[in-house]
Amino acid sequence: MHPMLNIAIKAARRAGTIINRASLDLERLSVARKGPRDYVTEVDRASEEAIVEALLASYPDHAVLGEEFGRQGPENAEYQWIIDPLDGTTNFIHGLPNYVVSIALQHRGLITQAVVYDPSRNELFTASRGGGTFLNDRRVRVSGRTRFAEALLGAHWPGSTGPTMGAARFAAMAEGCSSVRRMGAAVLDLAYVASGRLDGFCGVGLKPWDMAAGSLLVLEAGGLVSDFDGEQSWMNTGDVLAGSPKIFAQMVAGLQSKPAT
Numbered sequence: 316m317h318p319m320l321n322i323a324i325k326a327a328r329r330a331g332t333i334i335n336r337a338s339l340d341l342e343r344l345s346v347a348r349k350g351p352r353d354y355v356t357e358v359d360r361a362s363e364e365a366i367v368e369a370l371l372a373s374y375p376d377h378a379v380l381g382e383e384f385g386r387q388g389p390e391n392a393e394y395q396w397i398i399d400p401l402d403g404t405t406n407f408i409h410g411l412p413n414y415v416v417s418i419a420l421q422h423r424g425l426i427t428q429a430v431v432y433d434p435s436r437n438e439l440f441t442a443s444r445g446g447g448t449f450l451n452d453r454r455v456r457v458s459g460r461t462r463f464a465e466a467l468l469g470a471h472w473p474g475s476t477g478p479t480m481g482a483a484r485f486a487a488m489a490e491g492c493s494s495v496r497r498m499g500a501a502v503l504d505l506a507y508v509a510s511g512r513l514d515g516f517c518g519v520g521l522k523p524w525d526m527a528a529g530s531l532l533v534l535e536a537g538g539l540v541s542d543f544d545g546e547q548s549w550m551n552t553g554d555v556l557a558g559s560p561k562i563f564a565q566m567v568a569g570l571q572s573k574p575a576t
Contacts, residue, residue: 317443319374323396323418323430324441326369330362330400330416331434334407338435341410356408359383362400366418370396382524395421399524403500412436417502419527429528429535431506440506440532448509448536457538457559458511463569466492466514466562469504471521484543485517488569505529508557509536515558515566526555539563543570 337358363383370379371388378388381398388395396418401407403414412435420428431440440455442448448455460466468489489495496513498504501521507513509532518525526549530540540557542549545567549555556566 317428317446319420320428320430320441320443322370322373323420323428324432324439326366327416327418327430327432327439329365329369331432333362333365334358334401334414334416334434338407338410338412341408356401356404358407359401359404362416363398366398366400366416367396370418380523382522393423397421397426397524397527399502399528402502402525403498406499411499413498413500413503415500415503415506417524417528419524419531421527426527426531429531431502431528431532433503433506440509442509442531442535444531444535446535448532450510455510455536457508457533457536458514458562460514460559461561463491463562463565464493466558466565467512468492468495468558468566469507469513469516470495470497471499471501471504471517471525472497472519484570485519488566488572489517491569501525502529505557506532508538508559509533511536511559514562516556517566518555519553521553521555523550526550526553530555530557533557541567543567545571 360383363381367379378392378395380386380395399417401414402417407414416432418430419426427444429442440450501518504516508516533540538559542552543554558566
């Protein structure tokens with residue numbers, strides 16, 4: 316195992332311990348609103364602090380980009396960690412066990428290491444560039460499903476009801492699939508694509524920490540990742556598609572055949 320990946324795993328498990336402990340007494344949880352349908356808890360902040368402390372103790376010359384505290388570290392750092400300390404905060408505060416810790420390492424713009432840890436299920440997804448994707452030490456691959464009519468897709472878009480803006484294109488395209496799931500944690504959705512539990516995923520308006528680790532999991536598991544036009548601008552636009560090769564190709568083709576609204 317790559318030493319940087321090993322440190323990231325230790326950091327993720329440390330954060331998972333904080334999250335699991337807090338999940339036992341949600342009634343005492345302090346919750347603040349960052350924006351419409353966007354919440355932050357003391358657990359998010361404590362989790363990110365624990366992760367940053369663990370990473371910088373081993374790599375003090377690295378930079379860190381986290382959801383809660385922004386960017387820290389040298390401006391010209393070659394290595395940058397991208398962290399979501401608790402993806403799925405809304406699920407967490409409702410006691411719905413669909414949330415994860417996400418840690419990715421970016422080297423000169425390229426994601427090279429990824430850890431996604433589901434503390435409620437004790438499932439650890441990891442990937443190193445060129446080394447494959449693993450779930451609890453077992454190598455995993457994207458699904459082998461080829462027919463779009465049989466595909467199970469994940470989705471993440473703004474709002475609490477129906478799709479809006481770019482997501483409307485996805486909703487129209489997805490009419491031909493088996494079903495669509497909105498589970499409230501984009502990183503977990505991407506991990507499920509990598510492990511074959513979902514055949515594809517569409518995310519609208521995401522942030523780098525929502526996509527960084529999950530994207531490497533998908534790629535190293537044999538899947539594909541792009542923006543809605545099949546290009547590689549998704550880290551900048553926040554609009555991302557991911558899937559097994561056959562399903563991914565049908566998703567891109569379907570989106571391009573639907574007018575943008």
